[in-house]
Every structure is written in C-alpha cells, then in structure tokens.
Amino acid sequence: MPLVTSKEMFRKAYEGGYAIGAFNVNNMEIVQGITEAAKELNAPLILQVSAGARKYAKHVYLMKLIEAAIADTGLPICVHLDHGEDFEICKSCIDGGFTSVMIDGSKFPFEENIRLTKQVVDYAHAKGVVVEGELGKLAGIEDNINVSEKDAAFTDPDQVQEFVEKTGVDSLAIAIGTSHGAYKFKGEPKLRFDILEEVQNRLPGFPIVLHGASSVMPEYVEICNKYGGKMPGAKGVPEDMLRKAASMAVCKINIDTDLRLAMTATIRKNFYEHPEEFDPRKYLGPARSAIKEVVAHKIKNVLGCDNKA
Ligand code: G3H
Numbered sequence: 270m271p272l273v274t275s276k277e278m279f280r281k282a283y284e285g286g287y288a289i290g291a292f293n294v295n296n297m298e299i300v301q302g303i304t305e306a307a308k309e310l311n312a313p314l315i316l317q318v319s320a321g322a323r324k325y326a327k328h329v330y331l332m333k334l335i336e337a338a339i340a341d342t343g344l345p346i347c348v349h350l351d352h353g354e355d356f357e358i359c360k361s362c363i364d365g366g367f368t369s370v371m372i373d374g375s376k377f378p379f380e381e382n383i384r385l386t387k388q389v390v391d392y393a394h395a396k397g398v399v400v401e402g403e404l405g406k407l408a409g410i411e412d413n414i415n416v417s418e419k420d421a422a423f424t425d426p427d428q429v430q431e432f433v434e435k436t437g438v439d440s441l442a443i444a445i446g447t448s449h450g451a452y453k454f455k456g457e458p459k460l461r462f463d464i465l466e467e468v469q470n471r472l473p474g475f476p477i478v479l480h481g482a483s484s485v486m487p488e489y490v491e492i493c494n495k496y497g498g499k500m501p502g503a504k505g506v507p508e509d510m511l512r513k514a515a516s517m518a519v520c521k522i523n524i525d526t527d528l529r530l531a532m533t534a535t536i537r538k539n540f541y542e543h544p545e546e547f548d549p550r551k552y553l554g555p556a557r558s559a560i561k562e563v564v565a566h567k568i569k570n571v572l573g574c575d576n577k578a
C-alpha cells in the first residue's frame with residue numbers, strides 16, 4: 270500500500286457521515302502510537318506535519334517513519350503539510366513526497382488568499398497532490414501565525430463558493446469557534462453550526478476541515494495537574510459537537526493537543542512513580558501506549574471511521 274491522497278477518503282467520509290482523523294506527528298513514538306491504533310481498528314489515516322515538526326525532526330526522518338508505518342501496517346495513509354504559510358514550504362513538501370498540503374492564507378485579505386492558494390493548487394495538482402485552503406481565522410497559535418481572540422473571525426459563507434471556484438482547492442478549513450491549543454473556551458463551549466450548515470448548502474458534497482478540534486481530555490489534564498503540571502482552566506471542544514460536525518460536511522478533524530497532553534501526562538506520572546528510572550524506553554513506551562489509546566478512542570467514539578480503511 271503506497272501513500273495516498275485524501276481524495277477518496279473524503280468522498281467516502283462525506284457519503285458515510287464520518288470524518289478522518291488528521292493527527293500531528295513529531296517523532297517515532299507518536300507515529301507508532303497513532304498507526305497502531307488505526308491498524309487495530311482498520312481506519313483510514315492522515316498524518317500531518319507542521320513546519321515546526323519538520324524543523325524539529327527533519328523532513329526526511331518523518332517521511333521515513335511514515336513509510337515504515339505503511340510497511341508495518343499496510344494502511345492507506347495520507348501525509349499532509351499542516352498550516353503551510355507560503356508557496357515555498359508547500360513546494361518543498363510536494364517535491365519531498367507529501368500527498369497533501371495545506372496553504373494557510375487565512376491571514377491575508379480575500380484576494381491575496383485566493384492568489385496564493387491558486388498558485389499552490391496549480392503546482393500541487395500537476396504532481397497529483399491535493400490542497401487544503403483556509404477561510405476565516407481561528408484564535409490561537411500555529412507555528413508562526415499567532416491570531417489573538419480579537420483578530421479571530423468566523424468564516425463568511427458568502428465567500429466560500431467564490432474561493433473554491435477560483436482556487437480549485439480540494440478541501441476547505443473553516444472557522445466556526447474552535448481554536449488551537451489547550452484553552453479554547455473561556456465560558457461554555459459553543460460552535461457555530463449555523464455557519465457550517467450554510468457552508469454545506471453553498472458547497473454541496475465538498476469536504477470541510479475542522480482545525481483546533483482537540484477535546485483537551487479532562488482525564489489527562491487531571492493526571493498532568495496531579496503530577497506537577499499546571500493547566501488550570503484547560504478546556505476543549507466537547508466530543509458530541511465533533512461527532513455532530515463529522516455527521517455533517519466535516520471530513521477531516523485535526524488533533525494535536527490531545528496527543529501532546531496524553532504523552533506529557535503519562536511521562537509526568539511515570540517520573541513521579543519511578544524516580545529511580547532513567548531508561549527513556551521506560552517512559553516513552555507508556556507514552557506511546559497512551560497515544561494509541563487516545564487515537565483509538567477518537568476513531569471509535571468521535572470520528573466514526575473504524576473499519577473504513
Ligand atoms: O495547528 C498547529 C498544530 O498543533 C501544530 O503545532 O506548529 O507547534 O507543531 P506546531
């Protein structure tokens with residue numbers, strides 16, 4: 270089974286009323302934890318790499334880890350650039366074997382977002398690679414893009430048709446109230462399903478992407494805080510809202526924070542319980558298992574993509 274694009278995955282997900290998990294990868298234990306869960310549940314998978322991950326682990330190492338995961342599991346896996354900020358990084362990932370890239374022009378005015386996105390689409394499509402664009406601004410921090418709450422803006426449904434037609438993108442990330450990181454809502458969590466519904470009406474059958482979709486799982490926040498962490502007020506997107514989005518036009522749900530949290534909570538607990546231990550395998554192994562558990566939970570109970578590979 271080679272690397273695949275997300276085209277076929279999204280077509281089936283849209284029709285089936287479920288979503289594909291797009292999980293961020295930064296090292297071997299994360300790749301293994303995610304792919305072991307997907308293998309056991311026979312789930313299609315998107316592994317995504319940010320500019321920060323490429324800088325941390327290097328493109329070639331991440332690529333080889335993902336190729337190893339495909340050889341080991343036989344799963345169809347799409348490898349995707351998360352939040353590409355310019356044409357050059359998208360080109361570098363396309364040339365380096367990625368099957369999907371995101372060009373995040375959401376910080377630019379509408380016309381400039383269209384111009385940049387189309388430039389990436391033209392290059393990517395010529396090489397058989399698919400492209401995700403973004404309209405609307407999520408609050409939070411993504412690599413070099415820091416959008417304050419005041420600057421965040423919901424997607425305007427009046428713009429989506431023109432954007433998709435003029436750019437030729439294969440999927441579209443929209444802002445409906447989610448945000449990146451562990452602190453998503455000050456008060457009650459609320460997503461603008463009315464905007465999602467309107468976008469769906471304007472773009473029938475077109476795959477929508479939800480960023481900032483970690484639930485900031487309370488059980489791991491609790492473990493973190495019990496063993497020396499300080500995450501007061503951490504709050505994520507409730508799982509029932511994600512399930513509802515997956516049953517609508519949302520075909521790709523991005524999850525990073527929940528993996529970081531599970532890994533960190535497990536390592537903190539391990540250090541506390543075994544202060545004498547200094548073999549990295551003794552704490553990275555359990556951390557990898559925690560990631561596998563989180564991903565299995567998301568696949569079965571949130572995304573609904575088990576047995577869809
Ligand atoms: O949306 C951003 C992802 O969580 C990636 O985070 O840029 O720190 O690797 P990063």
Ligand code: 13P
Nearest residue numbers: 450480481482483525526
């Ligand atoms: P979270 O921070 O909610 O996990 O979102 C990740 C994401 O959107 C990656 O692009």
Ligand code: ZN
Nearest residue numbers: 411480481523
């Ligand atoms: Zn994101």
